[in-house]
Amino acid sequence: MPGNHLFIANRRTSSWSLRGWLAVKLADLDVADVVIPLTRPSPTPAIARVSPNRTLPYLEHDGARIWDSLAIVEYCAEIAPALWPADRIARAASRSIAAEMHAGFTGLRRSMWMNLGADFAGLGRTKEALADIARIEALWADTRARFGAGGPYLFGPVFCAADAMYAPVVARFLTWKPELTAASIAYCAAVRDHPLVAAWYDAAAREPDSWKLPEYETPPAA
Secondary structure, three states, X not given: OOOOEEEEOOOOOOHHHHHHHXXXXXXXXXXXXXXXXXXXXXXXXXXXXXXXXXXXXXXEEOOEEEOOHHHHHHHHHHHOHHHOOOOHXXXXXXXXXXXXXXXXXXXXXHHOXXXXXXXXXXXXXXXXXXXXXXXHHHHHHHHHHHHOOXXXXXXXXXXXXXXXXXXXXXXXXXXXXXXXXXXXXXHHHHHHHOHHHHHHHXXXXXXXXXXXXXXXXXXXXX
């Protein structure tokens, strides 16, 4: 498939696809979205045929091939440097919290997966997930206190790469509804209201039911 493309999986449940897609849209890259629905057992054959590591998102842009969400963020930031804060210290903090998201919070991922159309309120509150939530809330609060003056996002008025990395966490919180501070709830509302996030939700709502996977649609025991 020649040309510039961003290959993504189901918008309803693919958290990593959301991160890559947001970065590409924030950088205003001229690429076409290609959705490949996940199938079971994994890996999905159609994904394995196009992506070098058999996962999504995967970006092809002007001869570059990028197959990791954080790598896609960094590639987009080379084209649109405003994806990271201009200030050196703020930029270092932004990269650090983005990398922490990329590498960690496995308890939250396992117990509170992303599903934009579900309501799993009160469920998934394992010890590991709650520890991750506490860390995320502390991280958000510290970042907002140090760099967030003048706007609703982590680094102020501009929705940046760090916000893109945490957008799927916001989606998880909206689905699973753990107990959060008022500040975290306000941040989640701001991210959900961002036009790009709203557009992703709208597209997810239009996906056919045949794309749904039982493991993502079945809530855990209370």
